[in-house]
Amino acid sequence: MADIDLPDDLIELECSAWEQIQAGTLTVDTAFAVQQAVTAFAETAGQPRIDIEMALKKRVRHPEPEAA
Template sequence: MADINIPDDLILLERSAWEQIQAGTLTVETAQAVQQRITEIAAETGQPRNDVEMQVKRIVRHPQADGS
């Protein structure tokens, strides 16, 4: 999987979704917003949508793996 430049707004959306998931309060609106933005970034970069989703989840859920 190639490194994809994930914009800050998508990271913030995913971070919000992840916090809601952990709290058991994830809303359909939040989930849809994340998925829509992932789809937009995939189209803009020409990368597979699944690759974009995996990378943003890795950044948010496992930041130590990226050295952040």
């Protein structure tokens, strides 16, 4: 999978959802908002939705360590 240039608003939305998941407070509305945003971006980018979702989760949940 090539690097996908994810928009900041999508990253922020996933970060919010991830924080809620970790706190045990994720709502259906938040999960649905992320799913809608991922789907919309995938359509705009002409990429499979699953590729966008995987890249987004990797970026938010398993970020690359910053170079020293």
